[in-house]
Amino acid sequence: MHELRSNLTKNKKAKIGLFVLDGVGGLPFPKLTELEAAKTPTLDKLAKKSETGAHIPILSGLTPGSGSAHLSLFGYDPLKYNIGRGILEGLGLDISVNEKDLLIRGNFSTVIEKNSKFIITDRRAGRISTAHNKRIVKLLQSKITKIDGIQVEFTSGLEHRFVCKLKFNHKLRGIETRVADTDPEEIGVAPLNPQNQNKESLKISKTIFKLISAMRTVLKNEKNANYALLRGFSIYPKIPTIESLYGLKAASIVTYPMYKGISKLVGMNPLEVKDGTIMSQVDTLKREFNNYDFFYFHVKKTDSFGEDGNYKKKIKVIEDFDRALKEILKLNFDVVCITGDHSTPSKMKNHSWHPVPVVISSKNSFYGTSKRFTEKECLKGTLGLFEGKNLMNFILAHAGILSKFGA
Amino acid sequence: MHELRSNLTKNKKAKIGLFVLDGVGGLPFPKLTELEAAKTPTLDKLAKKSETGAHIPILSGLTPGSGSAHLSLFGYDPLKYNIGRGILEGLGLDISVNEKDLLIRGNFSTVIEKNSKFIITDRRAGRISTAHNKRIVKLLQSKITKIDGIQVEFTSGLEHRFVCKLKFNHKLRGIETRVADTDPEEIGVAPLNPQNQNKESLKISKTIFKLISAMRTVLKNEKNANYALLRGFSIYPKIPTIESLYGLKAASIVTYPMYKGISKLVGMNPLEVKDGTIMSQVDTLKREFNNYDFFYFHVKKTDSFGEDGNYKKKIKVIEDFDRALKEILKLNFDVVCITGDHSTPSKMKNHSWHPVPVVISSKNSFYGTSKRFTEKECLKGTLGLFEGKNLMNFILAHAGILSKFGA
Numbered sequence: 001m002h003e004l005r006s007n008l009t010k011n012k013k014a015k016i017g018l019f020v021l022d023g024v025g026g027l028p029f030p031k032l033t034e035l036e037a038a039k040t041p042t043l044d045k046l047a048k049k050s051e052t053g054a055h056i057p058i059l060s061g062l063t064p065g066s067g068s069a070h071l072s073l074f075g076y077d078p079l080k081y082n083i084g085r086g087i088l089e090g091l092g093l094d095i096s097v098n099e100k101d102l103l104i105r106g107n108f109s110t111v112i113e114k115n116s117k118f119i120i121t122d123r124r125a126g127r128i129s130t131a132h133n134k135r136i137v138k139l140l141q142s143k144i145t146k147i148d149g150i151q152v153e154f155t156s157g158l159e160h161r162f163v164c165k166l167k168f169n170h171k172l173r174g175i176e177t178r179v180a181d182t183d184p185e186e187i188g189v190a191p192l193n194p195q196n197q198n199k200e201s202l203k204i205s206k207t208i209f210k211l212i213s214a215m216r217t218v219l220k221n222e223k224n225a226n227y228a229l230l231r232g233f234s235i236y237p238k239i240p241t242i243e244s245l246y247g248l249k250a251a252s253i254v255t256y257p258m259y260k261g262i263s264k265l266v267g268m269n270p271l272e273v274k275d276g277t278i279m280s281q282v283d284t285l286k287r288e289f290n291n292y293d294f295f296y297f298h299v300k301k302t303d304s305f306g307e308d309g310n311y312k313k314k315i316k317v318i319e320d321f322d323r324a325l326k327e328i329l330k331l332n333f334d335v336v337c338i339t340g341d342h343s344t345p346s347k348m349k350n351h352s353w354h355p356v357p358v359v360i361s362s363k364n365s366f367y368g369t370s371k372r373f374t375e376k377e378c379l380k381g382t383l384g385l386f387e388g389k390n391l392m393n394f395i396l397a398h399a400g401i402l403s404k405f406g407a
Numbered sequence: 408m409h410e411l412r413s414n415l416t417k418n419k420k421a422k423i424g425l426f427v428l429d430g431v432g433g434l435p436f437p438k439l440t441e442l443e444a445a446k447t448p449t450l451d452k453l454a455k456k457s458e459t460g461a462h463i464p465i466l467s468g469l470t471p472g473s474g475s476a477h478l479s480l481f482g483y484d485p486l487k488y489n490i491g492r493g494i495l496e497g498l499g500l501d502i503s504v505n506e507k508d509l510l511i512r513g514n515f516s517t518v519i520e521k522n523s524k525f526i527i528t529d530r531r532a533g534r535i536s537t538a539h540n541k542r543i544v545k546l547l548q549s550k551i552t553k554i555d556g557i558q559v560e561f562t563s564g565l566e567h568r569f570v571c572k573l574k575f576n577h578k579l580r581g582i583e584t585r586v587a588d589t590d591p592e593e594i595g596v597a598p599l600n601p602q603n604q605n606k607e608s609l610k611i612s613k614t615i616f617k618l619i620s621a622m623r624t625v626l627k628n629e630k631n632a633n634y635a636l637l638r639g640f641s642i643y644p645k646i647p648t649i650e651s652l653y654g655l656k657a658a659s660i661v662t663y664p665m666y667k668g669i670s671k672l673v674g675m676n677p678l679e680v681k682d683g684t685i686m687s688q689v690d691t692l693k694r695e696f697n698n699y700d701f702f703y704f705h706v707k708k709t710d711s712f713g714e715d716g717n718y719k720k721k722i723k724v725i726e727d728f729d730r731a732l733k734e735i736l737k738l739n740f741d742v743v744c745i746t747g748d749h750s751t752p753s754k755m756k757n758h759s760w761h762p763v764p765v766v767i768s769s770k771n772s773f774y775g776t777s778k779r780f781t782e783k784e785c786l787k788g789t790l791g792l793f794e795g796k797n798l799m800n801f802i803l804a805h806a807g808i809l810s811k812f813g814a
Contacts, residue, residue: 028775058812059408060793061800062415068813078813079411088814232814347771351811353804354773355789375789376776385791 002075005393005402006245014334014399016248016294017285020073021321022066023303023344025356025375029311034302034346035357035374037311038318042325043338043359043373051365051398053383054355054375055391057342063353066303069341070262074296075392076239083265084234090163091261093155097236102166102177102204105232108136108225109160109183111191118227120187124160125225136225137162143218148207160225166207172235176200179208181231191229208233241267242294246396250294253281259298268296278317278324289331297328306344307351314346335398336361338373339391355385362398409482412800412809413652421741421806423655423701424692427480428728429473430710430751432763432782436718441709441753442764442781444718445725449732450745450766450780457743458772458805460790461762461782462798464749470760473710474498476748477669481703482799483646490672491641497570498668500562504643509573509584509611512639515543515632516567516590518598525634527594531567532632543632544569550625555614567632573614579642583607586615588638598636615640648674649701653803657701660688666705675703685724685731696738704735713751714758721753742805743768745780746798762792769805 026033057064058078067088068078086103097103110122128136137156144152151167178197184190194212196205208230215228242250244267252263252270260270271288274280278299285295299321305314329336343354357378359370370377379385383394396402433440464471465485474495475485493510504510517529535543544563551559558574585604591597601619603612615637622635649657651674659670659677667677678695681687685706692702706728712721736743743766750761764785766777777784786792790801803809 027771027773031775054789054791056791059411059800060790060797061802061804061809062812063804063809065811065813082813085814345771352771353801353809355791375773379776379787379789379791 001077001389002240002245002392005075005396008402008405009246009396010401010403011247012401013248013293014401015289015332016335016395016399017297017328017333017337018073018295018395019297019299019328019336019338020070021299021302021318021338021340023306023342023351024318024340025343025345025352025354026306026314027345027347027352027354029345029347033375034306034311034314034318036372036376038315038322040318040322040373042322042329044371046325046329046336046338046361047359047370047373047377049365049367050359050361051367051383052360052370052378052381053358054378054385055339055358055388056355056385057353057388059387061353063351064342065351066258066341067262069388070259071266072388073339073341073391074242074266075245075389076266077389081237081239083237085232086163086234087236088258088261089157089161089232090155090165091265092258093157093163094257094260095155095163095165097165099171099236100168101236102168102172103232103234104164104166104230106162106164107160107183107229108133108162109227109229110224111227117190119190120184120227120229122224123183123185123187123229127159128225130156130158132225133157133159133162136219136222140215140218144211144214147211147214150207152211164211164230174235177204177233177235179205179233182212183229183231191227194230237265239265243267246401248293250296251288251292252296252298253284254296254298254300255281256298256300259300263296278320282324282327285328286331302340303344306346307349309346309349311346334362334400335395337391337395355379356388358383358391360394360398364398408484408796409647409652412482412803415809415812416653416803417808417810418654419808420655420700421808422696422739423742423802423806424704424735424740424744425480425702425802426704426706426735426743426745427477428706428709428725428745428747430713430749430758431725431747432750432752432759432761433713433721434752434754434759434761436752436754440782441713441718441721441725443779443783445722445729447725447729447780449729449736451778453732453736453743453745453768454766454777454780454784456772456774457766457768458774458790459767459777459785459788460765461785461792462746462765462795463762463792464760464795466794468760470758471749472758473665473748474669476795477666478673479795480746480748480798481649481673482652482796483673484796488644488646490644492639493570493641494643495665495668496564496568496639497562497572498672499665500564500570501664501668502562502570502572504572506578506643507575508643509575509579510639510641511571511573511637513569513571514567514590514636515540515569516634516636517631518634524597526597527591527634527636529631530590530592530594530636534566535632537563537565539632540564540566540569543626543629547622547625551618551621554618554621557614559618571618571637581642584611584640584642586612586640589619590636590638598634601637644672646672650674653808655700657703658695658699659703659705660691661703661705662688663705663707666707670703685727689731689734692735693738709747710751713753714756716753716756718753741769741807742802744798744802762786763795765790765798767801767805771805
C-alpha cells in the first residue's frame with residue numbers, strides 16, 4: 001500500500017498536523033464515553049466543519065500495543081512491520097540503536113534451585129523498586145562488558161524491567177537473530193533455553209546462553225532478583241521514512257521516550273518540549289512551524305488515565321487538549337487530523353479493540369455529518385469505519401499530495 | 408488470520424454463546440423487514456445495551472450457501488476453506504465421513520443413445536420423487552458394493568439427488584482426487600468424462616469411470632433415471648478445530664443434519680435435542696451449560712420460511728426465538744452473540760447477499776447506538792459493516808481471550 005501511495009505522491013509540500021490523543025476512545029461508563037462527557041467546544045466546532053470517521057487500529061477485534069497502533073497511523077501495515085519488543089523497549093528508554101545492535105528485553109526474576117534445575121518462583125522478582133533495579137544493573141555492567149567478544153550494555157527500566165544491548169561488529173540480518181524467549185510466562189517451571197529457531201541463529205543463541213549464565217553468576221546472591229529472563233530479541237527494523245515515501249519533512253512533538261523512539265523509526269525529528277504539558281508542546285509547534293511539513297503531536301495522558309481507570313482525569317486531559325487546539329488552529333495548517341492510536345476505555349483500564357474517532361479538516365472536507373468529536377458522531381462521517389493503516393491515504397489526499405490513480 | 412488470532416489466544420476460558428438465526432436478514436416487504444415487523448422485546452432490550460453491527464457473509468454482493476456462511480461465522484476464511492460439494496451433501500444427509508472416504512454428489516438423469524453416444528435429455532430425470540429415488544438407490548446398492556476393490560455406498564437425497572461414498576483403504580490426499588465433474592450443465596450434449604486433472608488423480612478417475620459404467624448397466628432399463636451424473640468429488644477437509652485454535656471446548660445445539668455436520672467439521676460436539684423446537688434446544692443448553700465453553704445454537708426455520716416466501720411464519724419464528732432468549736439470558740454467559748449466517752428475504756424466496764445484523768453482549772460492549780435488533784438499527788453500531796469471517800475476532804475480544812497485538 002505505501003508503495004502505491006508513494007508512487008502517487010506529487011512533489012508538493014503542505015502543512016500537515018497529526019494530533020494523536022493516545023487511547024482516546026472509550027466506552028459508555030455508564031452512559032457517556034469520556035469524549036462524550038468532556039466539554040470540547042473547539043473539537044466540536046471542528047468536527048462540524050470537517051470530515052469524520054473511525055479507524056480500526058489493526059484488524060477487527062484486535063487490541064493493539066501502542067507501537068503497532070502508531071505505525072498504522074503513520075501509514076505502515078502493522079502486520080508487516082511488527083517491531084520487536086526489545087527494540088521498542090530500547091527506544092522507550094531512549095537507547096541509541098543502529099543496525100549492528102541486538103536488543104533484548106529483560107525481566108529480573110526469582111528462581112530457586114531444585115535437583116540442579118532452576119524453578120521460577122516470581123517472574124518479576126517481587127516487582128523490585130526502580131532504584132533497586134538501578135543498583136543491580138550497575139552491578140551487572142561492572143562485571144559483564146563483553147560476551148564472546150561482543151560488547152554488552154545494560155539499561156534499567158521501571159521496576160523489574162531492563163534492556164540489554166549487544167553491539168555486534170557486523171550489520172545484523174533478521175535471519176540470524178531468531179532466538180526463542182526464555183520466559184515461560186508461568187511460575188513453578190524452569191526458564192526456557194534461548195533456543196535458535198533456524199540454523200543461521202545458532203551462533204547468537206550460544207552467545208545468549210553464555211550471557212544468561214554470566215548474569216546468573218553475578219545475580220545469584222541477590223535475594224529477589226537472582227535471575228534474568230530474556231525475550232524479544234530484535235534488531236533495528238528497516239522502515240522507509242515518511243520523507244522518502246512522501247517527500248515530507250517530518251517532526252514529532254512528544255513527551256514520552258517510547259513515542260520519540262517510534263517517531264525516529266519512521267524518520268521524524270523529535271523536537272524539544274520544555275515540560276510535559278500540552279501547552280509546552282504547542283509552544284514547540286509554534287516555534288518550529290515553518291521548519292517542517294508534517295508534525296506528529298502526541299498526547300500521552302489520555303491513555304495513562306484510561307489505564308488507571310480514572311474517567312474524570314481522562315476527561316480533563318481531553319478538555320486540556322481542546323483548549324490547546326484553539327491555539328493550534330490559529331496556525332496555518334493545510335490539513336489537521338485528530339484521532340487516537342487506539343481506545344483505552346477507563347471502564348476496562350486497558351487498551352481495547354474498539355474503533356477510534358477521526359476528524360480531518362482541510363479545505364476539501366466533506367463536512368456536515370457529525371456534531372461532535374465522539375465515537376458515535378464520527379461513525380456517521382464519510383471516512384467511514386476504516387483500517388488505521390489507511391489514515392495516511394486520507395491525510396495525503398486532503399493535502400492534495402496524491403495524484404490520480406489510473407487513467 | 409486464524410493463525411494470527413490463534414497466536415494471540417490466551418489460555419483463558421469464557422462462556423460464549425453464538426446464536427445463529429438462519430437466513431434472518433430480510434428486505435422491506437413492502438415496508439418492514441421480518442425483523443422490523445416482529446415483536447421482539449427481549450432482543451430489543453439486548454440490542455440497546457450491546458454492541459451492534461452487520462456482517463457481510465463472504466464478500467460484497469456474494470450470496471453464500473449455508474456451509475460457507477457458517478464457516479465464516481466460525482472464523483474460517485470461506486474462500487480458503489471451500490468445502491467440496493460431495494462432503495457438504497454427505498454431511499447434509501448425515502453420512503459419517505472419515506479421511507479415507509471420497510464423497511460424490513450425484514444426479515439421476517435421463518440420456519438417450521445416439522450413434523453409440525449418450526445424449527442428456529434431462530439432467531434431473533424429470534425430478535423423480537424421493538420415494539422413486541430410494542427405490543433406485545436400493546437397486547444400485549444391491550448390485551454394486553465394490554469397484555476396484557473399493558467399497559461403495561449409495562445414499563438417497565431429495566428428488567433426483569443422491570450421494571455416493573467410496574471407502575478407500577488409505578487416507579486420501581486432495582491431490583489424488585482432482586477429478587472433473589461429469590455434468591456438462593446443459594442438455595443435448597454427452598456427459599463429460601471423469602477426467603483426471605493431474606497425474607496423481609489418474610487412478611481414482613479410472614475407478615470413477617468404472618463406477619459410472621456399472622451404474623449405467625444397473626439403470627439402463629429405468630424410464631427416467633437411466634443415468635447418473637457425478638460431481639463434487641471431495642474428501643474430508645482438514646480444518647483446525649475451534650478447540651485447537653482457541654482452547655475452547657465447543658458444542659452445537661442444532662436440529663438439522665447439515666448443521667450438525669458443519670459443526671462436527673470444526674470440532675464441535677453436537678448435543679442431543681429432544682425435538683425440533685427452539686425451547687427443547689434451550690433445555691439442552693441449560694442441561695449442558697457447565698460442560699462446554701462455546702455453544703453454537705442454530706435456529707433453522709427462519710431460513711426455511713424465508714425460502715418459502717412465508718413472511719408471517721418467518722416473523723413468528725423470530726418471535727419464538729425472542730421468547731427463548733429470555734430464558735437463555737438467565738444463564739451466566741460472558742458473551743452472547745446473535746446473528747444470522749446470511750439473509751433469506753421472504754420477498755426473494757432465496758438466500759441473498761444483504762448484510763446480516765449482529766449483536767454482541769458482554770461487559771465491554773460499546774452500547775447505546777441501536778434501539779432494536781434489526782438490519783437498519785444494527786448498522787448504526789460500532790462493529791460497523793464487516794466481513795463475517797471477522798466475527799470471531801470480536802467474539803474472542805469481548806470474551807477477553809485475545810492478548811494485545813504488537814508492542
